[in-house]
Amino acid sequence: MRVDPATKYTPFPPVDLPDRRWPSATITRPPIWASVDLRDGNQALVEPMGIERKARMYNALVAMGFKEIEVGFPAASQTDFDFARYLIEHDMVPDDVTLQVLVQAREPLIRRTFEALKGCKRAIVHVYNSTSELQRRVVFGMDRAGIIDIARQGAQLIHTLADETDTEIVYQYSPESFTGTELDFAVDICEAVMDVYQPTPDKRLILNLPSTVEMATPNVYADQIEWFCRHVKNRDSLIISVHPHNDRGTGVAATELALMAGADRVEGTLFGNGERTGNVDIVTLAMNMFTQGVDPGLDCSNMPELVTMSEYCTRLPVHPRHPYAGELVFTAFSGSHQDAINKGLRALRQSNSGVWEVPYLPIDPTDVGRTYEAVIRINSQSGKGGVAHILERDHALQMPRPLQVEFSGVVQHITDESEGEVTAKQLWDIFQQEYLVQHPGDLGLKEYRTVPDTHATDVRLLDAVLTVNDEDRPIHGRGNGPVDAFVDALRTETGMDLTLVNYSEHALGVGANAQAYAYVEMKAEGHAPMYGVGRHSNIVQASLNAILSAVNRVRRLNAAGQSGGARSTQKTKEDAQAARAEVAAQ
C-alpha cells in the first residue's frame, strides 16, 4: 500500500509576519560572496580533494573574485589542516582575500584550529553548534540553556585565543540547523554569542543562518530571515549571512528571497556541489544577477574552464542542462525555437542595439565564454529555420524560403530514420549531395556559349556540351537570354516540359574570383516545383548549373520510379541510404 504522506510528514508551519516587506524588495547589488567549496563541498565528495585539487580550486576561486573562502575544517582532518598551512606558508592569500575555517564549539577542536592559522594575516573563525528542536532532542539531549552554553563557551575560547594571536580574527557564528530552530531561540542564542564577541558597526560579527536542510518553500526562508533581522539586537553590528542547501531543489530561489529579506552575505559552492542535493549554486546566483543588469562581482566569463576545473576537482559531472554552464543550455533542437532564435539574432544584428533580446536565449552565450556554434543543432525536432541558420552561418548560403522548406524535408527524412543528430558537417554533405554533386547518370555542363540571333531582336542562341557518364552530348536552344535558351535546349534533350518558376542569386565574397550561388525553382510536368542550386565564379554559369541541378533531381526521381512533390523526399534510395549510413557512423 502506498504511504499516506499526511500521516508521515508534518507541514512546515508558516512564520507569523503579516507585514513582511521582502516581497516588494529587489536585488540591486551583489552580496558578500563566500565560497564553501573547499569545506562543505569537499565534505560531501565520494573522494574528498587532496592538496593538489584543493589548491587548483582555491586558485580558481581567487581568480573569480571571491574575497572570503572557507578552506576547510582544519581540526577535523589532517588534509584540511595541512591545506590551511600550505596556503599560509606558500603566501597564497592575497591581501584582499580572507581565509575562513570551520570548527565545532568544542575546546580541543578550537585550539587545533588556531594552530592551523598561525602566521595568517586575517582569518574568519566560523564556529557552530546545532540548535534545532530536533537536534536538541535527539542528538544532544539538551535543553535550550545547555545548547546556548555550548555556543557561549565556544565563543569565549575563540575570543580568548583571538586576543593571543597575531592573526586578525573575524568572528562568525552559525546556529546550525537554523531552519528547524524556533526563531525566538535563534535570536536568543545568537545574542548570547554577540554578548561574548561584542560586535560593533566597525567590527561586525558574521551571523550565518543556514538552511542546513531546506525544509519549506523559499518564501518561508525569506520570512525567517526578515523576522530574525527585525528582532535581533544591534543589527548594524552584524553581517547576516545565509548558507542555503537545496533539498527541495529551491536553493537558488530561497537565497534570492533571503537577499530580498535583508541578508548581506551568501555562502555557497560552484555549480551547487555539497551535502545531499548540494549547497546553493553561486554560479547560478551570480549569473541570475548578471542577467538583471547587476554586476555580481564574480567572473564567470570563462564558464567552460570553470566547469572543467570543477569536474576535475570534485570528480563530479556538471549536468548538461545546468543553468548557464551545461553543455546543452544554449542549444535549441526544436524547430520553432530555432526559427525564433535565427530571427532574433538577425534582428539583433540589424538593430545594432547593445541590449540583448533573443527569444529562448536568456543570455548571450559569449558572455560566459561559449560560442554561437552550439546554439542550433539539428535532429528530428528541427525545422527549416535551424537548417537555414547553420548553412548561412557556416557557408553563407541565403536560401530562398521555399528551398528551406524543401531541404528541411530532405533532412527530416534522414533524422527521422536515424533518430539521431545531424552535425553541421553532415548537414553540408547532405546539401551538397542533394543539390551540388553530380551523381552517376546526371547531366553535367562541360561548356557553353551564346550568340545573338542575327535574324531576330532580343533572342540568343545557345550551343552547349553536356556530359553524361563521361559521354559528350551537344545541345542547342534559343531564348531571350542564356538561361531561357538553356532551358529550351534541355526541354529538347530531356523531353521534359520544363518551366523556370523562380530565380535568385547572391555573391559569396567580393573580387574577380568571388563565387556566386544561384537558386532556381523549376516545374517539370508531373512533379511539384523543385529547387536546384548552382555555384560558380561566373553568375551565368552558376545559373545554368542550378537549372541542371533541378533537372537532375527530377531525373533521379524518375529513374527511381517515384513521383511526388517538393516536400516529399527527392533522394534516391541510394542517396538516402548513404546519408543514413554516414549519420549512423558518426
Ligand SMILES: CC(=O)SCCNC(=O)CCNC(=O)[C@H](O)C(C)(C)COP(=O)(O)OP(=O)(O)OC[C@H]1O[C@@H](n2cnc3c(N)ncnc32)[C@H](O)[C@@H]1OP(=O)(O)O
Ligand atoms: C551541517 C554541516 O555541514 S556542519 C559541518 C560538518 N562537517 C563535518 O562533520 C566534517 C568534519 N567532522 C569530523 O570529521 C568529525 O565529526 C570531528 C573530527 C569534528 C569530530 O569527530 P568525533 O569527535 O569522532 O565526533 P562525531 O562527529 O562522531 O560525533 C559528534 C560528537 O560531538 C558532539 N557535537 C557535535 N557538534 C557539536 C558542537 N557544535 N559542539 C559541541 N559538540 C558537538 C555530538 O553531540 C557528538 O557527541 P557524543 O560523542 O557525545 O555523542
Ligand SMILES: CC(C)C(=O)C(=O)O
Ligand atoms: C556549518 C553550517 C553553516 C553548515 O554547513 C550547514 O548548516 O549546512
